[in-house]
Amino acid sequence: MKSIISAVFAFFLIFSFSTAQENRLGNNPLSSSEIYHQIEKLGFLGSALFVAAHPDDENTRLISWLDNEKMARTAYLSLTRGDGGQNLIGSELREQLGMIRTQELLEARNIDGGEQFFTRANDFGYSKHPDETLEIWDKEAVLSDVVRIIRKFKPDVIVNRFDHRSPGSTHGHHTSSAMLSVEAFDLAGNKSAYPEQLDNLETWQPERLFFNTSWWFYGSRDAFAKADKTNLIEVESGNYYPYSGRSNGEIAALSRSQHQSQGFGSSGSRGTSTEYLEFLKGSFPEDKSDLFSGINTSWSRIDESGSVEKVWRKLLVNYDFKNPSASLNQLLKLKTQLEKLPDSYWKEVKLKEVRQLVLDMTGVYLNATVNQPYATPGETVDVDIEITNRALQSLNFKVNGNSDLQIIKNNQRVLPNNSSTTVEAQLSIPKNQKPTNPYYLEQEGSLGMYAVADESLIGLPETDEPFSVSMDLIFDGQKINYEVPIIYQTTDRVRGEVYEPFHIKPAVSISFTQPNYIVTNFEEPTEVIATVKAFQDVKNFSIVTSAKGDWKISTTNADLSPIKAGMSREFTFNVLPKPGTEADLQFRFIANGQVFNQEVVTVAYNHIPDQQLLKPAASRMVALDLKNAAKSVAYINGAGDDVTQAIEAMGTTVVKYNPNELPADLSMFDAVVVGIRAFNVAPDAMTNIQPQLNAFVNNGGTLLMQYNTNRGVRSDALGPLEITLSRKRVTDENAAVVFLAPEHPVLNTPNQLTAKDFEGWVQERGLYFPDAWDSAFTPVLGMSDKGEPITKGSLIVAEYGKGHVVYTGLSLFRELPAGVPGAYRLLANMLSLSSNKSTIEKETDQKL
Template sequence: MARFFYLLILFALLFICPFRNADATPVAVGDSGFVVMNLAAHPDDEDGATLATYAKLRHAKAYSVFYTRGEGGQNEIGAELYDELGNLREKETREASLIQGSEPVFLGFNDFGFSKTAKETFQVWGGKDAVLKRIVFEIRALRPDVIFTNHDTVTVSPGRQHGHHQAVGITAFEAFEKAADSSYAPEQFRMGVGPWQVKKLFYRRFRPATGEQLVSIDASAKDAGGRTIEEIALDALAKHRSQGMDRINRATIPAVFRQRNYILTRSDKIYPKSETDFLAGLTPEVRTPLKTNENMYAADASLRTPPTVAKANPALVKVSPQAFIGLVKTYDNTLEETLQSYGVKFALIDSAMLASGDLSKYSAIVLDLRAYLYRTDLVKYNSRVLDYIKQGGHVTASYHKPGEWKPEYAPYPIAITGERVTEETAAVKVLSPKHRLMTTPNQIRPEDWNGWVQERSIYLPAADTLRTSPMYERLLTMSDESESQPATSLLWARYGKGTYTYISLALYRQLKIYNVGALKLFFNCLSQRDENRRK
């Protein structure tokens, strides 16, 4: 990722562009006169139930402030990525906000993918002080009585959240004091804002410690129409379709996520204790918060787009001329477009083919991203895919998330974890340099790991051989700095007369930009049937 470029542009936007239109017209606060603000790193990170409680039952003005638009995530309903995905998630968020009664505000920081540390997040976002000034301005402009967030300041394992979440928690804590300090960022006062003292700051406690004084939000309370707050919040959450939230089984949501327990982290003075109300002891103030300038960050859209890379010269990558690929396609178009771009003969495998078609005509079968979640027909007829391998075929399976995968989907057990290698420049060691996936028909060289974007590997299979069978050869090892991830990003095994490959590398992101190394590895996976026949 070209972080230096991002930093230069981000600094320019933060200090050249005004944070908000100084001539913006006032917007009306809720009938109660109170203002509450929820801080979230990404769309769907907000606490919709608490926002709905204060907007619909307490008639407060409720803001949900998002540091990013979520453009670095995975799209579970289509092929949009990066800026296109950000546009989609912003639209989904606005639809959700209409249901829960909140007003969304987007700060425009770059969602560069999963991060493990606040340190990395602040570096990419232009520095901690730049991020702090941005949220301080928002507080001064919107003037909330109470701020609450699902995120916290824990930066070490166990218990740490996503690095973006850590950055939100850290800047929320510091902004509580800085927003009221007239000596901090005084240049903002020329933009129509002034110092503002938030009264209370709350962090959510998903697993409260014994004896903690908590404020609990009653999600069973009903609005004037008779709907519970939980129902409203879940309806809002379901709007985040690109994150799969419309498929949530409401009956099986763990209790830890149904409970809304918060701890008072900072306050400007001592207030009466309450176990049910953020606003206990507060008096509403007269204020005219500024309306968000929603177009302010339109200029930084390029920050969310990966480097533009020309299609790799076909002479640089090889694929077996006899290849005829069967693709079990899901929601993403990347694998299909890659095959089309390089003239590889392929066919989409439909339910009828899985059920009773002649799979042996395919030189290899590729299972697209998260195929066992999106293709229920694949789950139903998986035994036929395993028989295809046993008879001499080759299957390459793309990554899956833990909850949607069963060990028996593979020829030998594979257990999926939440582990990932987020540093796209992490050193890669090839454990079996002479293995066919590293040599045939393309020789994988050290430079082929250069130029990757966003991350190396996601949802790695478990390291221990009790959960992930020792029948699989571990072909690669890589880890984030100062960490040790399992050597399971590329697994390969013989099964009967054929072979099976499981890839948890973030290969689709690299194929999207025609990364030569990723193309070589992908085409090596497609060219194994010829090798199987030679054995």
């Protein structure tokens, strides 16, 4: 009978587990066995902090083991938000990619049980040495953030993902994260270190520090097997958890699979598995099988807590798996005993856990939702507040109004068993309410650091929902107050019930039709279109445009009549540039005494909550001496990029295709461009169309392939000629560029390139350059980072039949959206290769 009950509990937990993945903002009901596990966790008063550099660096297996097996309070400190990486699911880069990866980390922690922290460090891209990293990051600022988070979270154990003793052997961010963690381990307990933090925090000295090593750090499994393991703690991390029906490896895989923008979908593992922790600092564990041994993790850690422990043990012994709410009285006694104790960190942590367990144990459902995804300052919206009593004989509740929230009816009553009610309310958005925006993007930062004005926010992944509802619930005579965030709820015909954040938008959003305008005609004005979308009714407004330098702007369409909410209006301008210069065209919309000059960007994917970003409304205009012979291009979609916009900005017609949609006849195109990482994300489809691409090139077309990673890509997979990819990259965006084949057409026709074309690049030169290729290829450019040998594979070009094959690992997907002039000139030359050839041949025939 016992096994049957366990199986039923496991089924219900699996159901709630999968629901939790999609409804992080909503209610996540727990099964009876999972509630019991949460009660068990009340009795472990210990914590661990895992430290690394990026989203995806964390060892989800170890984080899950710490939370689920050891039952420790566990968190992951990612020094950056992954802003400098690539995006496999869309075209978002930089700040928007950081927003996606922040949410993916929160989804991962929602599954493996950990919490999430960040520093202000900005992921500026790949770095080969911590010296560069810590200079760009501002070492002291990031170190102070690490110390702050340690003092706030108070970990007993810190675990580094990377080795601080091997600078230059891996990503500079990786090594830097370990180096900073080692320093912060000592500084967090030192009153003279960052004393300004002690106005709100206390010093804290962690007990011990580890490095989460593995055979990889030893070079091979054989070397690791022979290594001295005296200083290593071995952890069995393949545990099976009957209360969840999952092994630790399965939970870890579900967690890691949330990193969808990086393509880290993982399969769960079952059976024994070992993690290794190398002891670095502090006290060595008394028991080598337990990294917490010798640390007091019992209730006695809280002064005068003997009575609390007795109540907790009785709660465990008498817990009724068939009727969890029968244990409510004992849980409330535990809460009462906790409240009597002297104030302390662990008292507050455990009280928060108990308050949540009251809801879990009784099955009480609380929700506050609106039926619209956003509102604007000054607007009033209806709020539905649902309270459901699913297990108690009766539930007494009261919903509290405030200056923003007016209760319409049903704010106080007694709910009988298994009944639900909805309290109607109205939320008035203050006129001075700030629009929703990531707190770390409110101010302009630097290349390596985000700027955060409110120090209390440092470390947080995000701020709380802007509005919440206060509710008083009475359980056996005890009043407990709960703050329930107001969120947006809808029903999608495919996804079903969906919860999203409730965003506050400004009155208007301003955007330009093109993020970059490449101006090649300096005699005639260029037409620029700005679109204003109204989120509330606007009238009596004016508009102002500006561009630095001697650029001349005239308005051709300035309809100043009122704009209704939900409507958009285009404003057209003629811009006459100053040759050889660049300018950011800015648009300001002035209404009701306010100046609006931002675009509202929504980042929406099904696996994370919808995000909103406010960014300056500007379009980069480049007056460029550019010639482009390519009239039409077929673009094969890859992992996601904005390169097609750049090609169109040069006057070329672009037709986008997924790899399996490429038309049989490509003769109408001058070139076929393969999007970034297409051979990684769609290898089978790219293999299927390879004969078609080969024939296109053979008949006179140009095939331009952008960067791919070397993982799983065969040398014969990239077009008609062999190319072997490596992990070589040049991270210094200012690295010198050598013209290896200065007479090659790609450097001379139709635009003659010079060293100036490689100035002003952003983040990097390029990545995953080939290190071997067919002899038909000509290496065109050489470059290297400081102290490294020159690499010649950043751009290789070959003639094949009547056409050309081009492979480049240069980061055009970054440079083109940034409006880098030289990147456009180089792109035009690559796309024009076959067109130039036919033009030259025609001119030669005419002369003969």
